[in-house]
Amino acid sequence: MSQTDIEHIKQVYAEADLLFTPAEIEAAITTMAQAITQDMRDANPVVFSVMNGGLVIAGQLLTKLDFPLEASYLHATRYRNSTSGHGLEWKVAPMIDFKDRPVLIIDDILDEGHTLVEIVEHCKAEGAASVKTAVLVNKLHDRKARPDLQADFVGLEVIDRYIFGFGMDYHGYWRNADGIYAVKGM
Ligand SMILES: O=P(O)(O)OC[C@H]1O[C@H](OP(=O)(O)OP(=O)(O)O)[C@H](O)[C@@H]1O
Numbered sequence: 001m002s003q004t005d006i007e008h009i010k011q012v013y014a015e016a017d018l019l020f021t022p023a024e025i026e027a028a029i030t031t032m033a034q035a036i037t038q039d040m041r042d043a044n045p046v047v048f049s050v051m052n053g054g055l056v057i058a059g060q061l062l063t064k065l066d067f068p069l070e071a072s073y074l075h076a077t078r079y080r081n082s083t084s085g086h087g088l089e090w091k092v093a094p095m096i097d098f099k100d101r102p103v104l105i106i107d108d109i110l111d112e113g114h115t116l117v118e119i120v121e122h123c124k125a126e127g128a129a130s131v132k133t134a135v136l137v138n139k140l141h142d143r144k145a146r147p148d149l150q151a152d153f154v155g156l157e158v159i160d161r162y163i164f165g166f167g168m169d170y171h172g173y174w175r176n177a178d179g180i181y182a183v184k185g186m
């Protein structure tokens with residue numbers, strides 16, 4: 001990326017609207033962890049974080065899940081560092097055997113939901129006993145892949161704008177932003 005582009009990346013951050021503070025996100029993750037623990041503490045699940053976006057939420061959520069589980073990752077991408085989605089590309093399929101075991105998928109955002117639908121279908125087809133989903137944010141709009149599509153565990157509901165931070169990227173940048181921001185004008 002050229003110096004000009006980096007200036008654009010810095011400008012996007014400087015002009016963005018803060019939607020959720022680090023403290024609000026921390027509280028939401030704690031509440032999610034309590035709900036997941038209540039539901040899965042005796043389930044012996046395999047927990048997959050969806051790379052790249054799930055990196056930050058999974059890191060924080062996992063440390064609050066105080067029961068036996070196996071943690072791993074999978075890598076599927078639909079946006080490929082752009083701001084609009086295309087067909088899902090599998091980069092790394094799940095590597096832990098989860099046949100006949102409950103699976104929990106952790107991701108940063110449920111936007112249109114094509115990503116989670118495909119991942120859930122894949123895990124079911126590969127023999128998971130059940131598949132649940134946990135997302136840090138659910139974006140509110142009527143463009144879901146299925147009208148009734150919901151994650152089992154949701155941290156925060158977010159307005160229909162392009163957002164970044166806490167794992168979510170703007171053209172590959174600002175996954176490291178400590179807060180959830182909306183891009184100006186998007
Ligand atoms: O609900 P959807 O409309 O399918 O979008 C949500 C997905 O998009 C993002 O991933 P992306 O494809 O950008 O890859 P990334 O994780 O590397 O950012 C995000 O991390 C979710 O996995």
Ligand code: HPA
Nearest residue numbers: 111161162163164168169
């Ligand atoms: O609003 C978003 N921000 C970042 N990544 C995303 N992936 C789907 N929607 C988004």
